[in-house]
Amino acid sequence: MMMSDSKKSVVFHLGFLALLFLLQFILPAYHHGNLARIMVLATYAMGYNILFGYTGLLSLGHAMFFAAGMYGMGLTMTHLGWTAGPGMLAGLLAGGLVSAGIGFLALRTSGVSFMIVTLMFAQAGFLTILYFGEWTRGDEGFVIRQADRVFAGIDLSHPTYRYLAALLLFGICLMLTIRLMQSRFGHVLIAIRENEERTQMLGYDVHFHKWMAVIASGTMAAVAGAAYALLFGYAGATFASVQYSIFPLLWVLLGGAGTALGPFIGTLFMFYLIDLSSSLTTAYMLIAGVALVLLTLFLPQGLVGEWRRKMMPWLT
Amino acid sequence: MELAPYLILGCIEGLVTAAVLALMAVGLSLVFGVMRVVNVAHGEFFMLGAVLAWFVADQLGGHPAIAFLAALIIAPLLVGTLAMLADMTILKRISYDPERTIVATIGLLYIIQQLTLMTYGSNARPVEPPFNQRIAIPWFEWTDGGLSLYWPWGLGTTSYKLAVIGFAIILLLGIWVLMTRTRIGLIMRATQLDRDVAQAYGINVDRVYAMVFGLGAGLAALAAVLIVPIQQAHYLMGHDPLLLSFIVVIIGGLGSLVGTVIAAVMIGLSDGLISVFFTPTLAKIIATLMVTFVLIFRPSGLMGSK
Numbered sequence: 095m096m097m098s099d100s101k102k103s104v105v106f107h108l109g110f111l112a113l114l115f116l117l118q119f120i121l122p123a124y125h126h127g128n129l130a131r132i133m134v135l136a137t138y139a140m141g142y143n144i145l146f147g148y149t150g151l152l153s154l155g156h157a158m159f160f161a162a163g164m165y166g167m168g169l170t171m172t173h174l175g176w177t178a179g180p181g182m183l184a185g186l187l188a189g190g191l192v193s194a195g196i197g198f199l200a201l202r203t204s205g206v207s208f209m210i211v212t213l214m215f216a217q218a219g220f221l222t223i224l225y226f227g228e229w230t231r232g233d234e235g236f237v238i239r240q241a242d243r244v245f246a247g248i249d250l251s252h253p254t255y256r257y258l259a260a261l262l263l264f265g266i267c268l269m270l271t272i273r274l275m276q277s278r279f280g281h282v283l284i285a286i287r288e289n290e291e292r293t294q295m296l297g298y299d300v301h302f303h304k305w306m307a308v309i310a311s312g313t314m315a316a317v318a319g320a321a322y323a324l325l326f327g328y329a330g331a332t333f334a335s336v337q338y339s340i341f342p343l344l345w346v347l348l349g350g351a352g353t354a355l356g357p358f359i360g361t362l363f364m365f366y367l368i369d370l371s372s373s374l375t376t377a378y379m380l381i382a383g384v385a386l387v388l389l390t391l392f393l394p395q396g397l398v399g400e401w402r403r404k405m406m407p408w409l410t
Numbered sequence: 411m412e413l414a415p416y417l418i419l420g421c422i423e424g425l426v427t428a429a430v431l432a433l434m435a436v437g438l439s440l441v442f443g444v445m446r447v448v449n450v451a452h453g454e455f456f457m458l459g460a461v462l463a464w465f466v467a468d469q470l471g472g473h474p475a476i477a478f479l480a481a482l483i484i485a486p487l488l489v490g491t492l493a494m495l496a497d498m499t500i501l502k503r504i505s506y507d508p509e510r511t512i513v514a515t516i517g518l519l520y521i522i523q524q525l526t527l528m529t530y531g532s533n534a535r536p537v538e539p540p541f542n543q544r545i546a547i548p549w550f551e552w553t554d555g556g557l558s559l560y561w562p563w564g565l566g567t568t569s570y571k572l573a574v575i576g577f578a579i580i581l582l583l584g585i586w587v588l589m590t591r592t593r594i595g596l597i598m599r600a601t602q603l604d605r606d607v608a609q610a611y612g613i614n615v616d617r618v619y620a621m622v623f624g625l626g627a628g629l630a631a632l633a634a635v636l637i638v639p640i641q642q643a644h645y646l647m648g649h650d651p652l653l654l655s656f657i658v659v660i661i662g663g664l665g666s667l668v669g670t671v672i673a674a675v676m677i678g679l680s681d682g683l684i685s686v687f688f689t690p691t692l693a694k695i696i697a698t699l700m701v702t703f704v705l706i707f708r709p710s711g712l713m714g715s716k
Contacts, residue, residue, distance in 0.1 A: 383520025
């Protein structure tokens with residue numbers, strides 16, 4: 095039986111999700127917890143990948159979107175007494191609004207300026223969180239009470255449900271990304287990455303598509319941020335700092351920019367690399383730095399990118 | 411309370427910030443102008459300059475002025491050499507691709523920063539200024555005898571801070587002369603205009619790139635040596651100046667040296683003045699929002715070409 099390339103890709107990724115579902119029964123508690131965390135962070139990286147990997151826009155300010163979701167949920171739950179469902183929705187809306195606004199302003203620039211402008215906006219966002227320390231508790235952050243981390247009667251702080259919730263979020267976003275990139279809209283984004291002038295010449299509204307890409311990317315990052323706060327019960331300003339804008343770039347590059355599974359593979363590798371090295375030294379970010387330099391020198395396509403080039407050219 | 415003396419104080423503090431910022435941002439702007447790449451590790455070269463200044467002063471001992479002078483020469487040279495090495499081993503190999511260079515210099519940022527943390531540690535350490543007389547700010551008041559001067563209590567600056575401003579002006583003039591009046595400057599400008607044609611005329615472009623990258627980093631280190639007697643050396647100190655230089659370079663127009671200096675003075679002064687009335691956090695937020703407005707009305711910066 096012959097399958098079309100796009101169908102093959104969908105089946106492959108569904109199979110991968112099934113594997114993640116089965117893994118929970120055999121993993122020891124420590125790695126089980128880690129994998130739940132990695133799936134949420136990989137969702138953040140997938141959001142980043144929509145803009146960086148598929149559209150070709152390098153943003154250094156995605157921590158702002160991650161934090162918008164995290165605080166959109168955390169603040170409404172803590173100060174307005176909202177429950178988890180509306181809280182998640184507030185996080186999603188906050189992410190959508192922030193990315194629409196920032197995207198509108200930042201897209202007035204392009205190339206190198208775009209990267210610097212997003213970095214600065216994220217820094218302003220980070221400082222704003224510190225400035226309103228009375229509500230956000232600044233660097234120290236705040237804990238979301240276990241009693242509040244309940245969705246439709248399910249206790250999300252319980253490891254089993256937490257894993258399943260993370261898998262559900264990751265799965266939905268993964269399949270959404272694949273559908274998006276197989277659609278007309280996604281093809282235009284890839285065309286913009288490959289040759290912006292030509293795409294414009296062919297009559298596509300490049301600016302509008304880029305704006306939509308920022309919003310889709312920022313909103314997915316925000317949902318990941320909200321889910322992170324909900325599943326692990328903590329929101330803090332660290333998640334809005336420059337470091338958390340660099341992380342998704344690193345994860346996506348390591349896994350393979352412009353591949354659907356790359357963000358997950360990159361997050362998985364880097365998470366364990368940092369986990370191992372932080373037991374050896376406090377300067378664990380050294381590993382991240384060396385990895386970035388080596389990647390640009392020797393593996394510009396990333397792990398999944400190489401894999402696709404050699405074995406599976408049909409991979410989304 | 412009279413407001414004016416506080417404003418003068420704010421202006422002087424702002425000009426010190428502007429002086430250091432201008433040196434650092436001109437380094438960044440030079441690298442972008444000639445090589446068309448953004449050096450995200452620029453802040454770490456700044457930090458390394460400060461840390462090396464402490465190291466040199468600490469090893470030499472003796473009179474603060476001699477130790478400081480030695481640091482002023484040795485630290486930028488070492489940092490410049492290191493940057494040239496990084497250029498030749500990393501940036502050249504990825505053929506200065508803009509995005510890959512950003513990623514590689516982010517990597518370099520963490521490597522330099524974390525290695526400093528592992529060796530120098532997380533303490534902040536001071537360097538003694540070469541001279542440091544207190545200068546009180548005078549102000550006038552109307553008395554029965556007419557106009558007379560008085561010194562508002564506690565308001566003052568130091569001779570060292572004024573010297574930083576003066577020295578930065580001399581250095582910036584020096585760079586201007588270097589770029590417009592010398593053969594090296596001509597070669598750099600030729601490479602900036604058209605890399606391929608410059609190469610065809612026998613200019614060793616690889617060497618020019620390495621030199622420019624080293625010069626840019628050296629300027630950041632020089633700025634750091636100047637500021638380290640006022641602000642202590644710390645392994646995370648490169649972060650804020652990097653963001654401020656980015657702001658300055660964007661407002662000034664990427665690659666325009668004159669625009670960079672004008673923007674540095676604007677940002678430095680407003681930072682100094684806003685800090686008199688508001689907290690530093692709010693001052694930084696305001697500076698960032700100012701950039702937003704510049705971008706809305708002039709996406710290519712003040713002096714940038716379309």
